[in-house]
Amino acid sequence: MAEVTREIVEEAIKGYTEPHMEKNLIAAKCLKGVEIDGDRVSVKIELGFPADGFVEELAAAVKGMVEAVDGVAAASVDVGWKVVAHSVQKSLKPIDNVKNIIAVASGKGGVGKSTTAVNLALALAAEGGRVGLLDADIYGPSQPRMLGVSGQPESKDGKTLEPMENYGLQAMSIGFLVDEETPMIWRGPMVTQALEQLLNDTNWSDLDYLIIDLPPGTGDTQLTLAQKVPVSGAVIVTTPQDIALLDARKGFKMFEKVEVPVLGIVENMSIHICSQCGHEEHIFGEGGGTRMAQQYGVDFLGALPLDIRIREETDGGKPTVVAEPESRIAQIYREIGRKTAAKLALQSKSYAAKFPNIVIQNN
Secondary structure, X not given: OOOOOHHHHXXXXXXXXXXXXXXXOOOOOOEEEEEEEOOEEEEEEEEOOOOOOOHHHHHHHHHXXXXXXXXXXXXXXXXXXXXXXXXXXXXXXXXXXXXXXXXXXXOOXXXXXXXXXXXXXXXXXXXXXXXXXXXXXXXXXXXXXXXXXXXXXXXXXXXXXOOEEEOOEEEEEHHHOOOOOOOOOOOHHXXXXXXXXXXXXXXXXXXXXXXXXXXXXXXXXXHHHHHHOOOOEEEEEEOOOHHHHHHHHHHHHHHHHOOOOEEEEEEOOOOEEOOOOOOEEOOOOOOHHHHHHHHHOOOEEXXXXXXXXXXXXXXXXXXXXXXXXXXXXXXXXXXHHHHHHHHHHOOOEOOHHHOOOOOOOOO
16 A cells, blocks of 8 residues: 655645636645545645635545545545735725725626625625625615615714624615715715725724725726725626626726726626526627626626516515525525635735834934
């Protein structure tokens, strides 16, 4: 019987490509330990993203590969994860109690960006992350309705706000502070100041991810986000039709200019499945999101169907990921969540918290 060595075990594990990072576990620096006791091997894996819905599948795949090694009688595989802060724009520092900010953006309205943002946040929470959601659409805040939350946030010290909570998410929106039917008749500077206050004056509690639901376009709010908010990555939502893709490209170029990495593209309303007969039809065209992803060399995170339940459930204050957690659509959102967090996990880490502030005094 061949002697089992760490090198042989690692070589076997290299044969498995982790589907969310699209890398093997050793190249992705996820292998944290190999212990060999005669013909028994135990392996420890630590992912950089929450993956509750995937750890069993990953453990089984690695276990199978290790047990196929000549001389190994049995293998045990322990899979966990740890989310760390990732680097942001050069001139900015991360926000206290928020490891990573992910902006969800679209070039134009009506592509289902807010619905995608809330379901993405809920998906990351379902996978085991600590997640917050900031509704940055000052003129048309929709997250209070989508999360089924009403009432005003508390302020314990008269200066900061406690986030509202539902479905395990911490949330903040201008919609919590004004009546639902009151229009925000504000000029740009007031809007950007309101966004900064909602972000910085909320007592976020130990978040792995803060999802920011941006208003459509590439105007004041987006510019403020790029210049004053420490963003680790962005997700672009589009539909397959040419006019939406044209605007999504503008959104992509904007993030490129301000040096915020685009983690990937989500194609919403990509296919309509008839609720009566099951006939599938590409109402808005086909494959636009994948072509855009290929053109710009970014990841295609997933495609969502045009389905009445997604609209009904978010309008009813209980989005699909929590309304029908076992449904195919909820599983697509969770896969998009894992891929988004995995792409972020491959970005460079932030060391801002480790550096002390240097003060020079003239004595």
